[in-house]
Amino acid sequence: MLTQRQKMILAxxxxxxxxxxxxxxxxxxxxHRGFQISPATIRNEMADLEDLGYLDQPHTSAxxxxxxxxxxxxxxxxATDSEVDxxxxxxxxxxxQEQMSEVERVIQQTTTVISQLTQYTxxxxxxxxxxxxxxxxxxxxLSHGTAVAILVTDAGHVENRQVHLxxxxxxxxxxxxxxxxxxxxxxxxxxxxxxHLYREVATEMANTLEYFEDAIxxxxxxxxxxxxxxxxxxVGGAANMLTQPEFRDVDKVRPLLEWxxxxxxxxxxxxxxxxxxxxxxxxxxxxEVEPLxxxxxxxxxxxxxxxxxxxxxVIGPTxxxxxxxxxxxxxxxxxxxxxxxxxxxxxxx
Amino acid sequence: MLTQRQKMILAxxxxxxxxxxxxxxxxxxxxHRGFQISPATIRNEMADLEDLGYLDQPHTSAxxxxxxxxxxxxxxxxATDSEVDxxxxxxxxxxxQEQMSEVERVIQQTTTVISQLTQYTxxxxxxxxxxxxxxxxxxxxLSHGTAVAILVTDAGHVENRQVHLxxxxxxxxxxxxxxxxxxxxxxxxxxxxxxHLYREVATEMANTLEYFEDAIxxxxxxxxxxxxxxxxxxVGGAANMLTQPEFRDVDKVRPLLEWxxxxxxxxxxxxxxxxxxxxxxxxxxxxEVEPLxxxxxxxxxxxxxxxxxxxxxVIGPTxxxxxxxxxxxxxxxxxxxxxxxxxxxxxxx
DNA sequence: GTTAGCACTCCAACACTTCGAGTGCTAAGA
DNA sequence: TCTTAGCACTCGAAGTGTTGGAGTGCTAAC
Numbered sequence: 001m002l003t004q005r006q007k008m009i010l011a012x013x014x015x016x017x018x019x020x021x022x023x024x025x026x027x028x029x030x031x032h033r034g035f036q037i038s039p040a041t042i043r044n045e046m047a048d049l050e051d052l053g054y055l056d057q058p059h060t061s062a063x064x065x066x067x068x069x070x071x072x073x074x075x076x077x078x079a080t081d082s083e084v085d086x087x088x089x090x091x092x093x094x095x096x097q098e099q100m101s102e103v104e105r106v107i108q109q110t111t112t113v114i115s116q117l118t119q120y121t122x123x124x125x126x127x128x129x130x131x132x133x134x135x136x137x138x139x140x141x142l143s144h145g146t147a148v149a150i151l152v153t154d155a156g157h158v159e160n161r162q163v164h165l166x167x168x169x170x171x172x173x174x175x176x177x178x179x180x181x182x183x184x185x186x187x188x189x190x191x192x193x194x195x196h197l198y199r200e201v202a203t204e205m206a207n208t209l210e211y212f213e214d215a216i217x218x219x220x221x222x223x224x225x226x227x228x229x230x231x232x233x234x235v236g237g238a239a240n241m242l243t244q245p246e247f248r249d250v251d252k253v254r255p256l257l258e259w260x261x262x263x264x265x266x267x268x269x270x271x272x273x274x275x276x277x278x279x280x281x282x283x284x285x286x287x288e289v290e291p292l293x294x295x296x297x298x299x300x301x302x303x304x305x306x307x308x309x310x311x312x313x314v315i316g317p318t319x320x321x322x323x324x325x326x327x328x329x330x331x332x333x334x335x336x337x338x339x340x341x342x343x344x345x346x347x348x349x
Numbered sequence: 350m351l352t353q354r355q356k357m358i359l360a361x362x363x364x365x366x367x368x369x370x371x372x373x374x375x376x377x378x379x380x381h382r383g384f385q386i387s388p389a390t391i392r393n394e395m396a397d398l399e400d401l402g403y404l405d406q407p408h409t410s411a412x413x414x415x416x417x418x419x420x421x422x423x424x425x426x427x428a429t430d431s432e433v434d435x436x437x438x439x440x441x442x443x444x445x446q447e448q449m450s451e452v453e454r455v456i457q458q459t460t461t462v463i464s465q466l467t468q469y470t471x472x473x474x475x476x477x478x479x480x481x482x483x484x485x486x487x488x489x490x491l492s493h494g495t496a497v498a499i500l501v502t503d504a505g506h507v508e509n510r511q512v513h514l515x516x517x518x519x520x521x522x523x524x525x526x527x528x529x530x531x532x533x534x535x536x537x538x539x540x541x542x543x544x545h546l547y548r549e550v551a552t553e554m555a556n557t558l559e560y561f562e563d564a565i566x567x568x569x570x571x572x573x574x575x576x577x578x579x580x581x582x583x584v585g586g587a588a589n590m591l592t593q594p595e596f597r598d599v600d601k602v603r604p605l606l607e608w609x610x611x612x613x614x615x616x617x618x619x620x621x622x623x624x625x626x627x628x629x630x631x632x633x634x635x636x637e638v639e640p641l642x643x644x645x646x647x648x649x650x651x652x653x654x655x656x657x658x659x660x661x662x663v664i665g666p667t668x669x670x671x672x673x674x675x676x677x678x679x680x681x682x683x684x685x686x687x688x689x690x691x692x693x694x695x696x697x698x
Numbered sequence: 699g700t701t702a703g704c705a706c707t708c709c710a711a712c713a714c715t716t717c718g719a720g721t722g723c724t725a726a727g728a
Numbered sequence: 729t730c731t732t733a734g735c736a737c738t739c740g741a742a743g744t745g746t747t748g749g750a751g752t753g754c755t756a757a758c
Contacts, residue, residue, distance in 0.1 A: 025720050040732050043721065061720050061739045101495070101511040136489045140501045143694070146450070148505050152489045156497050158509040162450040239606040242599050250591045250599060257588040257606075345492070374751050389701050392752070410708045410751045 002052075002073075005037070009045050010054055011078040014066045018321050021245045023063030068284045071296070071318060075281050079323045088117055088328065096335045103127065103155065103340045108234060110312070110336055115237025118325055120316035121260065123268055126232035127309040127340075129157055130191040137181045139174055139218060141165065147174070149218045151225075153190065155304075155344050161221045165214050177215050180205065185219075194223045231310060233268045235260050246317045252294065259291040272299040272313040279326050279333075284318045296320045300333035304341050312336070351401075351422075354386075358394050359403055360427040363415045367670050370594045372412030417633045420645070420667060424630050428672045437466055437677065445684045452476065452504065452689050457583055459661070459685055464586025467674055469665035470609065474617055475581035476658040476689075478506055479540040486530045488523055488567060490514065496523070498567045500574075502539065504653075504693050510570045514563050526564050529554065534568075543572045580659065582617045584609050595666045601643065605664075608640040621648040621662040628675050628682075633667045645669045649682035653690050661685070 002010070012033055016024045026039040026046060035042070046064050049055045054070035057063075066074065095113050100106045107124055114122040132153035141147040145167045151159045165174070184201050185193070197219050205212055238260045247253040263271075271289045273280035282297045292315065299313035312333060314325050351359070361382055365373045375388040375395060384391070395413050398404045403419040406412075415423065444462050449455045456475055463471040481502035490496040494516045500508045514523075533550050534542070546568050554561055587609045596602040608616075620638045622629035631646045641664065648662035661682060663674050 023720090027720075038732050039720095040722095040734090041730085044731090047722075057721090059739060060722095061718095061737085063720065101513070135491065138487060138499070140485045142484065142503065142505050146505070148501055148507060150487070150499060150501070150507060152497055152499070154491065156491050156495070156511055158497060158499060158507065160507040162505055164450070237610075239603060239610050242603045242606065248599050250597050250602075253599075254588060254591045257591065261586075261588050372751090376751075387701050388751095389703095389753095390699085393700090396753080406752090408708060409753095410706085410749095412751065 002049075002054075006045055006049060007078060008035075009042060010049060010066070010070060011074060013046075013055065013064055014070065014074045014078070017065050018319055021319060023058055023065050025063035028063070065319075068286070068318065071283045071322070072286075075283070075322050075326075079326060081327070082323055084324060084327045084331075088324075089331075091117060092328070092331055092335065096339050101343070103157075103343055104232070106336070106339060106343070107232075107310075110332060111234040111236035114312070114314060114328065114332060115240060117328060118314055118316070118321075119237070119240050119243060120314050120320065120325065121238050121240055122234070122236040123260070123263070123272065123313040123315060124234040124236075125265065125268055125272065125311045125313075126234065127155065127157075127304065128231045129153065129159075129226050130189065130230055131307070131309065132157060132190055134185050134188045134190065134193070137178060137185060137218075137222070139163075139178050141171065141174060147218075149222055151222050159222065159225050161225050163214075163218050163221045165217075166211055169211050169214060173211055177211060177218075181215060181219070190223075190226045193219065193226065197223065230265050233263055233265050235263065241315075244317045244319075246294070246319065255291040256295065259289070268313075269311070272297065272311045274299075274301065274308075274311060277301055277303075277308065279330055281322065281326070294318065296322070298322065298325045298329055300329045302333045302337045302340075304337070304344055351398075351403075355394055355398060356427060357384075358391060359398060359415070359419060360423060362395075362404065362413055363419065363423045363427070366414050367668055370668060372407055372414050374412035377412070414668075417635070417667065420632045420671070421635075424632070424671050424675075428675065430676070431672055433673060433676045433680075438680075440466060441677070441680055441684065445688050450692070452506075452692055453581070455685070455688060455692070456581075456659075459681060460583040460585035463661070463663060463677065463681060464589060466677060467663055467665070467670075468586070468589050468592060469663050469669065469674065470587050470589055471583075471585040472609070472612070472617055472621065472662040472664060473583040473585075474614065474621065474660040474662075475583065476504065476506075476653065477580045478502065478508075478575050479538065479579055480656070480658065481506055481539055483534050483537045483539065483542070486527060486534060486567075486571070488512075488527050490518075490520065490523060496567075498571055500571050508571065508574050510574050512563075512567050512570045514566075515560055518560050518563060522560055526560060526567075530564060530568070539575045542568065542575065546572065579614050582612055582614050584612065590664075593666045593668075595643070595668065604640040605644065608638070617662075618660070620646065621660045622646070623648075623650065623657075623660060626650055626652075626657065628679055630671065630675070643667065645671070647671065647674045647678055649678045651682045651686045651689070653686070653693055 012029055013024045026042040029035065029042055030037060030039045046055060050057060050064065054067055054073060055064040056067045058065065091113060095109060107126055111122045111124045132155045135154045136152040138150040139147050145164050147163055147165050149161050149163045185196065188196050202216060205215060238257055241247050241253050241256060271292055273282055280299050284296060285293050287293050287297060295315050296318045297313050297315050299311050301308045301311055303309055312329060314329060361378055362373045375391040378391055379386060379388045395404060399406060399413065403416055403422060404413040405416045407414065440462065444458060456473055460471045460473045481504045483500065484503045485501040487499040488496050494513050496512055496514050498510050498512045534545065537545050551565060554564060587606055590596050590602050590605060620641055622631055629648050633645060634642050636642050636646060644664050645667045646662050646664050648660050650657045650660055652658055661678060663678060
């Protein structure tokens with residue numbers, strides 16, 4: 001166990017290093033803060049902290065920087081609550097007080113604002129569409145043989161997909177098909193669409209519905225959409241990475257930016273630690289995703305009516321301002337949860 | 350006017366520089382190619398070309414690099430057709446032979462493939478929705494007072510927006526409203542939605558339709574969507590910029606990547622030269638958009654049934670392989686035009 | 699008009715030095 | 729036993745000098 005003084009020194013080193021991105025020396029430390037201990041004492045403590053694995057030394061005659069273990073300890077025990085500057089609070093308040101109807105736009109805005117406030121990169125997993133229920137299915141014929149199939153969920157989410165229909169299908173037949181699909185499928189969670197499709201609907205409809213294959217094709221297309229994209233992925237402030245001194249080397253950032261550019265829902269989900277409702281932090285090598293192993297990721301879960309539906313992650317260098325990011329993310333996650341819960345329950349406008 | 354030999358030398362310098370990114374010297378040039386002239390002669394010619402403004406010399410004892418004027422001359426007069434390597438052709442063929450129903454996905458794929466083939470950044474303006482016509486309007490009530498308004502165009506494009514309705518509106522009233530809107534507005538080009546809205550529809554409906562304000566609100570919301578986003582913007586291979594030697598310096602790329610990240614339809618349109626149906630090239634300072642002034646942009650227009658609807662632009666360093674990019678873009682623009690024209694006319698499947 | 703030869707230029711790379719921030723260790727003091 | 733002043737030592741960053749090579753421009757001969 002670390003002594004009180006060791007903790008204080010470790011915290012000071014982390015915070016100094018986060019701020020100036022340069023190894024922290026004993027003299028700087030004793031002056032910079034109002035520490036009542038001499039540099040020599042600090043040196044002794046630093047040597048001990050290094051032996052314990054909390055600090056690294058880039059080279060003999062340099063100051064110390066926090067090791068991964070050091071950051072971890074800091075995050076777990078030392079990054080106690082502190083005030084975030086008032087401007088930040090104001091910006092966040094403003095964001096969530098705007099009346100934006102679409103959940104999608106709220107999330108988009110949130111992504112942007114977090115990036116601006118933190119100067120890091122934000123990665124947000126949109127609400128998982130799986131859990132939403134079918135509200136309405138619609139089929140709009142375009143020209144011979146093609147039509148747009150539209151799916152609306154109870155959360156107001158709209159998906160659409162082009163499908164092919166038999167050339168000779170009449171608009172009456174289309175209408176009957178749509179009515180039948182709606183009556184059978186309304187209220188079905190999207191996750192179950194495919195199973196319902198074959199279990200109930202298909203068997204029942206096979207005999208009664210003309211153009212049965214068309215109906216199946218339509219549903220199959222719609223199910224495919226949600227399989228492939230359980231939700232949207234939002235990326236904000238990717239270019240912010242370029243402002244970080246540790247990423248001044250193009251070869252260091254490139255893998256990261258390439259990864260961000262390619263990221264789909266599944267890769268993004270893999271990158272953001274999900275377990276639990278608390279804030280999660282992955283530091284450096286703790287990340288499983290290769291291009292993130294020089295970064296840290298702080299992530300939070302947001303929910304609708306208490307049910308977790310998506311994640312917000314902030315990606316920055318390991319030398320990240322954990323305290324600030326954690327605080328902001330904590331605030332945003334709960335504010336976002338409230339706002340979209342309210343929107344979707346059709347609350348007071 | 351340049352002599353034949355000067356043109357040959359200029360072309361050789363551009364091509365060498367494009368390939369190796371290093372100033373080209375007289376000796377290299379005379380050996381590298383099968384030139385039958387001595388380095389000394391080449392030196393003389395190079396000095397002349399420099400006087401004429403076609404070449405620059407980074408410093409006295411360095412080779413020459415093309416100036417902006419040099420590239421311009423090359424693009425206008427020397428980059429005559431050449432074969433692109435067979436692999437590229439194969440990749441492009443494959444791309445356009447895949448049967449992707451949605452235009453959106455075809456374009457998305459195109460963007461990605463161009464970036465991969467060129468190793469530059471691709472910026473595509475999706476089809477301008479303005480010109481499309483209203484095919485269907487739908488209103489799906491969600492919960493008290495909210496509903497999703499859905500708009501389908503003849504091109505199969507779907508837009509949706511959440512709207513507020515009077516709390517006490519009945520589903521019958523909604524159905525009547527939707528019917529009326531459809532009968533009045535079907536076939537209207539989106540560009541005219543707003544004018545139609547007030548000129549014809551509003552005056553006529555004011556008396557006959559209950560919940561008239563709701564109807565107007567719905568249309569207004571839908572019109573807003575298309576005002577703000579005349580089409581989608583696709584960006585591909587932004588991270589490719591980081592592989593270019595001229596952008597190894599983080600401070601050089603950052604403005605560019607930031608611009609790409611923020612780019613909406615209007616800024617993107619401003620960046621891509623549109624005039625004419627031919628390939629357009631903007632070199633370095635010819636670009637009006639500030640962050641692109643160290644880049645070159647090659648852009649082409651694609652069309653539906655002969656009507657230009659969008660643009661494809663490739664963004665790279667001024668030291669760009671113009672010949673290759675132009676060739677690829679030429680091919681892609683016409684292939685894309687064909688494919689989406691065919692899709693939308695509901696042709697043979 | 700072309701080309702060989704030559705003196706000249708200038709960058710890139712390397713070695714060398716200096717400077718300063720920082721350390722670890724020792725011995726004295728509380 | 730813990731703290732601290734003092735000191736020798738280390739090492740990188742930054743500056744300076746040197747060298748080598750690629751490239752030029754010019755001149756004179758072909």
